[in-house]
Amino acid sequence: MRNYKRSPLMEERLAANRQRILDAARTLVARGGLREAQIGAVAAEAGLSSGAIYRYFPSKAELFVDVLTEAVRQEIEILDAIAAGPGTATQRLTLAVESFVRRALRGPNLAYAFIAEPAEAEVDAARIRCRMMFGDVFKRLLKEGIAAGEFPAQNVDASAACIVGAYTEALVGPIAPATRSTRSQDRLIESVRDFCVRAVGVSAPITPTARTRKSAAKG
Amino acid sequence: MRNYKRSPLMEERLAANRQRILDAARTLVARGGLREAQIGAVAAEAGLSSGAIYRYFPSKAELFVDVLTEAVRQEIEILDAIAAGPGTATQRLTLAVESFVRRALRGPNLAYAFIAEPAEAEVDAARIRCRMMFGDVFKRLLKEGIAAGEFPAQNVDASAACIVGAYTEALVGPIAPATRSTRSQDRLIESVRDFCVRAVGVSAPITPTARTRKSAAKG
Amino acid sequence: MRNYKRSPLMEERLAANRQRILDAARTLVARGGLREAQIGAVAAEAGLSSGAIYRYFPSKAELFVDVLTEAVRQEIEILDAIAAGPGTATQRLTLAVESFVRRALRGPNLAYAFIAEPAEAEVDAARIRCRMMFGDVFKRLLKEGIAAGEFPAQNVDASAACIVGAYTEALVGPIAPATRSTRSQDRLIESVRDFCVRAVGVSAPITPTARTRKSAAKG
Amino acid sequence: MRNYKRSPLMEERLAANRQRILDAARTLVARGGLREAQIGAVAAEAGLSSGAIYRYFPSKAELFVDVLTEAVRQEIEILDAIAAGPGTATQRLTLAVESFVRRALRGPNLAYAFIAEPAEAEVDAARIRCRMMFGDVFKRLLKEGIAAGEFPAQNVDASAACIVGAYTEALVGPIAPATRSTRSQDRLIESVRDFCVRAVGVSAPITPTARTRKSAAKG
DNA sequence: CATGAATGAGAATTCATTCAT
DNA sequence: TATGAATGAATTCTCATTCAT
Incomplete structure (x- = not known):
């Protein structure tokens, strides 16, 4: 508790441990x-002792809140970049959904656990907050699209939540086994993307070419 | 030996306990x-001892499988009735989604359990089966609608899963607290319903009047 | 508790239940x-309810004490008959051991459980008493044989216990699997018998012919 | 990461706990x-918490397998040393039985466990193995004695089992209470020993003097 | 600061015994 | 008297958290 002689070197080491x-x-x-x-398992995987965990996190629950928050922040940043990028609301929504879905398919279990798996109340609350953060990105896009006349008027809260729920189910639900060919994954991604785009009221969803995708969507 | 006291009264009592x-x-x-x-908590809530639970269910896992199955069977029956009823695919899809959402908003929020923790393997398997059952109802409707030219061609597996996911999220997610006015609940139901109907490719979703709803949808 | 109207018929029925x-x-x-x-299993096997067991036996422990005692009484009677029968002490010891071993091999698990398996303290005490009863039969024979000059002087308590222990091990121990041919069982019986007879000091154990055995040993 | 504190001191402490x-x-x-x-009782007796037990043994069954194995290993080593030592088969058998019996009479009456309840399958299997190990020592001695013409031909499996059974009964059976004078214990030991030696066919068992015993048998 | 042994509060499950019917 | 549903104490094992070294 007393801060006696905390050298920059030590500071760095501590940060590294925390990240590990x-x-x-x-x-x-x-x-x-x-x-x-x-x-115990986390400690072993991190190359530390279980006691050491409690130097960096006050409890198991708070550790996983942080894990969740960190994991989600990255996603949000990418989505935000797309949402703030060029193109019509429709184009950006399309890219955002696709990017989101595509990334989630890479580490399905993490997404699964954090989107769906309940835990202690604290972690659960964080999970809800994270879902809201995802929803907010889509909500902003929806508002823009409605303002621009691209989408019909609608309950943007509900639509945003539906978008998040739709791909979550499609990814972690029964039709999304981990072992799939790249091609079939691509088709799934496109299906979900089109579903969502149609859902917000775009009658003829655009289907970006590979080139468009590559240049605009990083995820 | 002789069934002295296997009275209908007792029979009834046992069934009541099981249901409790x-x-x-x-x-x-x-x-x-x-x-x-x-x-222990379940037993207390049911007004029984924990040992008594094992007279009715062989294990915790099987108890929860039964809970899930029972809850889902009711929903599936109602959805099936709507799907097999009169009207265009669009109308029936509209009603089915609305009915589903409406019912879920009532009563204990069991929908939550559908995306709940993988817990024991047995419960998890049941969870997956249930989600697929829901999906199947919508899938059938989608196929009919596509055949009838009402909906554009699409991946019906993905779309069905998306529908299930969309309302699940909208119900258990951040925008669906239990304490809401009937009016705002109605709006939420309509929003989700319209989202899903648009999503399958109906450009101008119908909005059934209260009268239509009352007469056709029981949920 | 009150003896109101206990007809002989009922009396009989109760005795039959107890025996069952x-x-x-x-x-x-x-x-x-x-x-x-x-x-519960005993009740089911007896065609009664578990509650009924407690009409006949005050507790599980006492039930099994009775089971044990009854099972052992039959054996003791047979052994006693042999011991009190005709022939030299050596001949009678030979027959007694052989009879004992032979009968035990018929229901090996019962012998095993009651000879070897510990249980509640009460049952355990009964088990000890039973072993002593077995030992006493042999002890008496030993005393007679010593008095008659057939066996050398020895600690009859120890020898009697050793005899009981010897066949117990040979029967329930690793060399006594249940699935054996009659012939190999016969050989085992003879080996144990000869071991015990030699052990008490008979230098050349007799080997009774089948006829002798049949006529003298019932077990 | 670095084994900061895996001091020899701690190592020792752990070993001590395990032994406790x-x-x-x-x-x-x-x-x-x-x-x-x-x-729980084991933990209390060892001065630890019940959870601590599982740091040292993966399950209750394995703990007791280890208890049995450890107890038996010591005995087997001593018996083996005697069996491989000098003297005629008769002398060595005499010493082996005596040593075995003598040691069993000391210390906690673990011999009991050798005929104890089949408990968990794992423990039971270990119990059978241990009994066979004891029997094998005697079996080898018997074979040698027969080959040397000291003992008559006989079923060595049965005889070996009988020897193990004889002293087990004499030790754990009704005639062997723990609270006895040294003198009466000595007599019991000699009685059992003579019983076994006679049993394998030695007509005039030797009775080693105290001096012989001291010099040859450590147990 | 790091370690990992020790703790101990649960959690699921079993089963002898009781008692309302 | 017979029934068998209900009880609840007891048992094994787990794992987040603490603390002496």
């Missing part, structure tokens, strides 16, 4: 869900 | 997720 | 050991 | 059989 713990937790959740991510 | 256990489990899951629904 | 319970318990112990012989 | 657990289990089994030796 977060990474370890994330890895384990992705591998086997929260159920498998016990403190 | 199922209801208690359902209530607890709705309240705090599977995590909070321990055998 | 004892038989059921014995059967179950023989089948799977005390571990498998729960009150 | 084994000793505690052994004590409890000797006192009241496997039935009384629950994890």
Whole structure:
């Protein structure tokens, strides 16, 4: 508790340890869900002792809140970049959904655990907050599109939530097994994307060419 | 030896107990997720001892499989009735989604359990089966609508999953707190319904009047 | 508790029930050991309810004490008859051991459970008493044989216990699997018999012919 | 990461704890059989928490397998040394039995566990193995004695089992209470020893003097 | 600061025994 | 008297958290 002689070197080391713990937790959740991510296992994966975890996080719940928050922040940043980018609202929505879905398919278990798996109340609350953050991105896009006359008037809260729910189900639900060919994954992504775009009221969804996708969507 | 006292009265009492256990489990899951629904808590909620639970269900896992199955069977029946009823595919899809959403907003929020923790393998398997059952109803409707020229060609598996996911999220997600006015609930229901109908490619979703609704949709 | 109108018919019926319970318990112990012989299982096997067991026996422990005692009494009677019968001490010891071993091999699991398997303290105490009863038969024979000059002087308590222990091990121990040919069982019986007879000091054990055996040993 | 504190001191402490657990289990089994030796009781006897047991042993069954194995290994080593030592087969058999019996009479009455309840399958299997190991020592001695013409031809499997059974009964049976004078213990030991030696066919068992015993038998 | 052994509060499940019907 | 549903204490094992080294 007393800050005696905390050199920059030590500071760095501590930050590195903290990150290692977060990474370890994330890895384990992705591998086997929260159920498998016990403190002891996280510590082992991080190359630390279980006691050490409590130097960096006050409890298991707070650790996983941080893991979740960190994981989601990256996604949000990417979505925000797309939403703030060039193009019509329709184009940006299309890209955003596609990017979101595509990235989620890469680490399905992490997405699964954090989107769907309940945990302690604290973690659960964080999960809800994260879903809201995702929804907000889409909500902003919807508002813009409606203002621009691209989409019909609608309950943007509901539509945003529906978008998040739609791809979540399509990804973690029964039709989304982990072992799929790239091609079939592509088709799934496109299907979900088109579903969402149609849902907001675009009668003829655009289908970006590969080139368009490459240049605009990083995810 | 002789069935001295296997009276209809007792028979009734047993059935009532079984139902009380199922209801208690359902209530607890709705309240705090599977995590909070321990055998002891379920027993207390049902007004029985924990040992008694095992007279009616061989294990915790099987109890919750039954809870899920029972809850879902009711919904599926109603959805099936609507899907098999009169009207265009568009009309029936509209009604089905609306009915589904409306019912879920009532009563304990069991929908939550559908995306809940993978818990024991047995429960998880049941969860997946249930989601697929829901999806199948919508899938059939979609196929009919496409055949009838009402909806554009699309990946019906993905679209069905998206519909299930969309309303699930809208119900259990951040925008669906239990304490809302009837009016705002109605608006939410209509928003989700319209989202889904648009999503399958109907450019101008119908908005059934209250009278139409009353006469056709029971949920 | 009050003896109101206990007809002879009822009396008979109660005795029959009691015996059925004892038989059921014995059967179950023989089948799977005390571990498998729960009150509920005994009741089912006896065609009664578990509550009924407590009309006839005050507790599980006392039931099994009775089962044990009854099972052992039969054996003791047979052994006593042999011991009190004709022939030299050596001949009678030979027959007694052989009879004992032979009968035990018929229901190996019952013998096993009651000779070897510990249980509640009460049952355990009864088990000890039974072993002593067996030992006493041999002890008497030993004393007679020593008095007659057939056996050398020895600690008859120890020798009697050793005889009981010797065949117990040979029967329930690793070399006594249940599935054996009659012939190999016969050889085992003879080996144990000869071991015991030699052990008490008979230098050249007799080997009774089949005829001798048939006529003298009932077991 | 770095093994900061894996000091020899801690290493020692862990080994001591492990041994304390084994000793505690052994004590409890000797006192009241496997039935009384629950994890909680073992932990208390060892001065640890029940959770700590699982740091040293993966399950209750494996703990007791280890208890049995450890107890038996010591005995087998001593018996083997005697069997491989100098002297005629008769002399060595005499010493082996005596040593075995003598040691069993000391210390906690673990011999009991050798005929104890089939408990978990794992423990049971270990129990059978241990009995066979004891039997094998005697079997080898018997074979040598027969080859040397000291003992008559006989079923060495049965005889070996009988020897193990004889002293087991004499030790754990009704005639062997723990509270006896040294003198009466000595007499019991000699009686059992002579019984076994006679049993394998030695007509005039030797009775080693105290001096012979001291010099040859350590147990 | 790091370690990991130890803790101990649960959690699911079993089963002898009781008691209302 | 017989029934068998209900009880609840007991048991094994888990794992987040603490703390002596």
